[in-house]
Amino acid sequence: MQSPTFEISIGTNMDGMHLIAIPMEIAKPFVEKKHKRVRVVASFEDRSIEIYAALLKRNNAYFMMFGKKNQKALGIFPNDYFQLQLFEDTSKYGVAVPEEFDAVMLSDYDAYNIFEGLTDGKKRGIIYMITRYKNSQTKIDKTLLLCENLKRGIRDNKELLKPF
Structure with missing residues (x-):
């Protein structure tokens, strides 16, 4: 299971957390199949990273955290738009294991x-x-x-x- 690639930017909430609002049409198939965690591929210009994230629900909307470490690895700033694609997390622990x-x-x-x-x-x-x-x-x-x-x-x- 995978989402189409979509364009997104980072927002911050009142706690200063770096969040990405996941469009409902992207999150819905994962949520319906009870996938609380996803594998994420983020791309910007010539860089790409793969991370694992939780789909967080707040006020009938879905978010995922995208911290400064990931932003630095991708070479983006909070106002930059970049590409994201979600995949079903098939890992044992919900994270890449060294x-x-x-x-x-x-x-x-x-x-x-x-x-x-x-x-x-x-x-x-x-x-x-x-x-x-x-x-x-x-x-x-x-x-x-x-x-x-x-x-x-x-x-x-x-x-x-x-x-x-």
Whole structure:
């Protein structure tokens, strides 16, 4: 399932959050099939990025967050118009998983089972924490640390990547 490509710009709400209003005719097919999360391809000039996002409903309208990190990666400013296309999210966690994370988690059965027992949002948050590291070895090291901390009973995101 995918939407047609459409043109959009970023707005901000009173809280200063960077939101994209998704036209109802684009959001409706996803909502009707109970897809709360989508894979998104955003394009501007010669740049393109792929992200995962939640379809948020507010006052009978649908939105998705599009933070400054994504704006910078795409090279846009809040007044710029750019192209967006939504796809059904077929990922396991609703986010792209670094292969280093996957490999380490699959090598530690106990940590993997603990991780799988967490809420979907908690799992995504942890994966995002690992994703922010650019260096492959750092991702491996942080995931190993994460595994040990999960097995030690630590569940606070602020503590999960701290050495013990």
